[in-house]
Amino acid sequence: MTDMDMQVARYDTAVLLLPNVLRERARELTYRDRAVAEELRLRMGRPLSVLLPRGEMELGRENVTRRELELLVELATGASVHASQREIQNGYISCRGGCRVGLCGSVYLSEGRMAGYSVYSSAAIRIAREKRGVADGLLPELWREGRFHSTLIIAPPGGGKTTLLREIVRKLATSDPSRPGLRVALCDERGEIAALWEGRPQLDVGERTDILDACPKPKAVLTVLRSMNPQVIALDEITDPEDVAAVERARNCGVALLATVHAADVEDLTARPLYRDMLCGNVFENIVTIRLKNGRREYQVRDGRNGA
Amino acid sequence: MRLLGAGLVILATGSMGLLGVSALRGRVKVLEALIVSLQLMESEICTRMATMREVLDMLSREAPASVRGLYRRASGGLAALGRCSFYTIWRMAVEKSRELRLRPGEIETLTSLGLSLGRYDVNEQAEAIGRTRKRLEAALRQAETERDRDWKLHAFFGLASGIFAVIILL
Numbered sequence: 001m002t003d004m005d006m007q008v009a010r011y012d013t014a015v016l017l018l019p020n021v022l023r024e025r026a027r028e029l030t031y032r033d034r035a036v037a038e039e040l041r042l043r044m045g046r047p048l049s050v051l052l053p054r055g056e057m058e059l060g061r062e063n064v065t066r067r068e069l070e071l072l073v074e075l076a077t078g079a080s081v082h083a084s085q086r087e088i089q090n091g092y093i094s095c096r097g098g099c100r101v102g103l104c105g106s107v108y109l110s111e112g113r114m115a116g117y118s119v120y121s122s123a124a125i126r127i128a129r130e131k132r133g134v135a136d137g138l139l140p141e142l143w144r145e146g147r148f149h150s151t152l153i154i155a156p157p158g159g160g161k162t163t164l165l166r167e168i169v170r171k172l173a174t175s176d177p178s179r180p181g182l183r184v185a186l187c188d189e190r191g192e193i194a195a196l197w198e199g200r201p202q203l204d205v206g207e208r209t210d211i212l213d214a215c216p217k218p219k220a221v222l223t224v225l226r227s228m229n230p231q232v233i234a235l236d237e238i239t240d241p242e243d244v245a246a247v248e249r250a251r252n253c254g255v256a257l258l259a260t261v262h263a264a265d266v267e268d269l270t271a272r273p274l275y276r277d278m279l280c281g282n283v284f285e286n287i288v289t290i291r292l293k294n295g296r297r298e299y300q301v302r303d304g305r306n307g308a
Numbered sequence: 309m310r311l312l313g314a315g316l317v318i319l320a321t322g323s324m325g326l327l328g329v330s331a332l333r334g335r336v337k338v339l340e341a342l343i344v345s346l347q348l349m350e351s352e353i354c355t356r357m358a359t360m361r362e363v364l365d366m367l368s369r370e371a372p373a374s375v376r377g378l379y380r381r382a383s384g385g386l387a388a389l390g391r392c393s394f395y396t397i398w399r400m401a402v403e404k405s406r407e408l409r410l411r412p413g414e415i416e417t418l419t420s421l422g423l424s425l426g427r428y429d430v431n432e433q434a435e436a437i438g439r440t441r442k443r444l445e446a447a448l449r450q451a452e453t454e455r456d457r458d459w460k461l462h463a464f465f466g467l468a469s470g471i472f473a474v475i476i477l478l
Contacts, residue, residue, distance in 0.1 A: 020391050071390060079386070079394035079426035080359035082433060116429065198359075 007035040007129070013097030014040060014127045019071040022048050025060040033057075038129075043122040044069060051124075069105075069120040076101045081116070086214060087191070089114050098128030098195035098202035128195060130203055134160075134297070135167040141301045142286050148172060148182060148232055150257040150283060152304060154269060155290035160297050161260040162236055164290065166193050166205060168258060169234045173206025181208045184258075185230035187220035188213040193236055218246035225253055234258040244278050251283045265289055266302070279304065314474040321470030331409070332455040334374075338408050339448040341372035342418070343441055345379070350437045353430060360394065360426040361386055378405040398422030417443045 001009075011034040015026045018040065025048050026040060039051035044066055047058045076093045077084045084093045093101045105120040142151050151168070155161045175181040186209050188194050194201035196213045205211065210228045212220045217235050224230055233250050235243075238261045247257060263269040266287055270276045278284075284304040291298045345367055352358040352366060364383035368376050381404055385397035399419045410418065417440055424436035 016390075018390070023390070071393065074394055074426070075390050077426070078359045078361050079389060079397075080361075081427055082353060082430045083357050083359045085357075085429055 003132075004031075004035045010097060010099075010127055010129070011035070011037050014099045014125050016097075017072060017075050017095060017099060017101065017125055018042075018048070019068045019075070021062065022064070022068060025062070026050070028059060037127055039127065040125040041122070042069060042072060042124075044120070066119070069123060072101065072123055073103070073120060085116070088116055090190075094191045094195055094197060096197045096202060098197075100126045100128075100192070100195075102126065128203055129163070131160075131163050131167065132170075132204075133167075134164055134299075135171055138164075138288065138299050138301065139168065139171055142168070142288075143179070146179075148256050148258075149285040150251065150304075151259075151286040151288060152284040153258075153260040153288045153290065154263045154266065155260075156264050157262055159290045159292070161262075161290065162192055164288070164299070165234060165236060165258060165260050166203060169193070169209060169232075170204050170206040172232055172258075173208040175207065181206065182231040183229065184209045184232045184234055185224035185228045186211045187215065187217055187224065187233065187235040189215060189217050189220065190236070193234070216242075218242040221246040221250050225250055225255065230255055232256045232258055236260050237262065238275075238278075241274060244274060248278070248281060248283055257284065259284075314477075317474050317477070318470035321473065332451070335409060336448065336451045336455050337372075338374050338410075339414075339444055339451055341375045342408075343444050343448065345371035345375050346437050346441045346444070350434055350441075353437075354434050357430070375405075375408065377407060378402065381405060394426050395422040398425060411447070414444065414447050417447075 008031060011029075012027075015023055018026055022042070029037065029050060033050070033052055036053055037050050038053070041049045041051060041056065042064045043049075045063050047060055047062060048064060049056050049058045073081070073093070076095050077088075081088065087093050088103065091103055093103070095101060102124040103117060103120060104122045105117045107114050107116065108118045109115060142149055153161050153164055169184050169186060172182045173184040184206065186194055186205060188196065188211055191213045193203070194205045194209070194211045194213065195203050196211050201209070201211055210224065210230070212224055215223065217238075218240075221233060221235065224233060233255050234257075235247075236259070238244060238247060238259050247259060251257060261269065261275065263272075263275070266289065270279060279287075282305045287302050287304040289300045289302070291300065348367060348371060349363055352363045358366070361383065364379050364386070367379035368383050371379055378401055381401035382398055385401055386394075388397055399422055402415060402418045402422070421436055421440045424433055426433075428436075
């Protein structure tokens with residue numbers, strides 16, 4: 001199966017979340033467009049549309065109805081809104097195949113917090129994408145002296161941090177002729193890295209990866225440390241002081257770390273006191289920055305010790 | 309020969325009476341089984357946050373045997389999600405489960421549960437399941453009264469009508 005076939009298969013999986021009539025419309029897209037489609041969008045009273053790299057394109061003329069949006073949620077949750085309640089309160093539903101349905105509409109509150117939607121007005125089905133091989137050139141630099149060195153990935157939002165993190169996790173947790181696979185504990189708070197669905201990762205995160213999803217990062221790090229005897233702990237987006245504290249605690253236990261953080265570059269990161277202290281504490285031995293150059297992503301590795 | 313005929317007539321009508329008794333007992337058993345299965349359903353949804361597919365699959369294996377068919381049909385019907393709503397799938401499963409021999413009011417009670425299942429948060433679903441259970445418990449009490457009151461009647465009329473027929477025919 002080629003990369004293109006795989007992307008088309010992911011699109012076809014996402015299409016299964018649509019009610020029948022809309023499914024037919026979505027299947028009318030050309031093979032080439034199905035391979036690059038990023039999202040399917042449903043807005044009540046407007047035709048179904050697909051988001052392609054060249055922009056959004058309407059599919060058919062029939063307008064999306066309220067019932068179709070409700071059916072979409074039923075399909076996405078397997079007619080089990082209660083099982084996805086926590087995600088729905090955050091505005092999305094994780095689905096089979098690694099897709100994610102983002103929701104909009106009229107919300108209702110309970111005890112001052114968003115409890116759910118009384119009416120759905122629009123939905124966006126994000127199609128999962130894997131980019132195998134993006135970490136191939138990078139891994140020898142992160143794996144030195146026979147071990148993996150703690151690594152922090154830095155990039156602005158949309159820079160490809162999660163994709164790179166997933167690929168490094170996959171490579172680390174999979175044996176190859178030169179080294180055995182490591183036990184990686186993946187703290188996937190928002191379910192974006194492995195897209196766990198009914199206990200199975202929908203995206204490939206390697207042979208020896210244990211996934212703890214939907215758990216706040218500080219709690220997740222402690223839990224996997226106590227229960228899973230990991231060699232590497234991977235987590236996405238360090239944002240709070242609690243996240244930093246958990247990461248430092250794990251590092252003191254002798255476990256290698258792999259994490260991401262939002263920042264334009266190292267200088268941007270060190271300008272923020274929270275991260276400056278973390279970098280000065282030599283928690284991460286490698287810092288990988290992602291830059292977009294001529295439409296391609298470039299990765300740069302630098303020494304993360306001594307405040308970078 | 310006449311005696312043999314008379315015996316067969318009495319046996320036949322007596323069996324009919326016993327069938328009536330068995331139907332009364334069966335109805336009690338089915339209602340008890342439905343109530344137990346709804347308790348299981350509530351625990352699975354509210355405690356384990358299981359999906360409807362998991363709940364229905366579990367009930368079609370582990371619920372009391374007399375009601376497994378209902379859950380098997382509902383579970384099988386989930387393949388039609390997208391063409392129709394969960395409520396429709398549940399309603400059809402209830403309607404097709406004729407072996408339960410439910411009365412119209414009980415069918416309505418069970419059908420309307422489908423309007424809440426999988427659609428709301430756990431508290432709302434727990435309330436809906438609790439309401440359904442209460443109604444079925446009321447039906448169960450009535451069925452038990454009918455069983456205790458009518459089983460002798462069924463047995464007596466079965467035998468008596470046989471004896472009566474024999475007397476007339478002889």
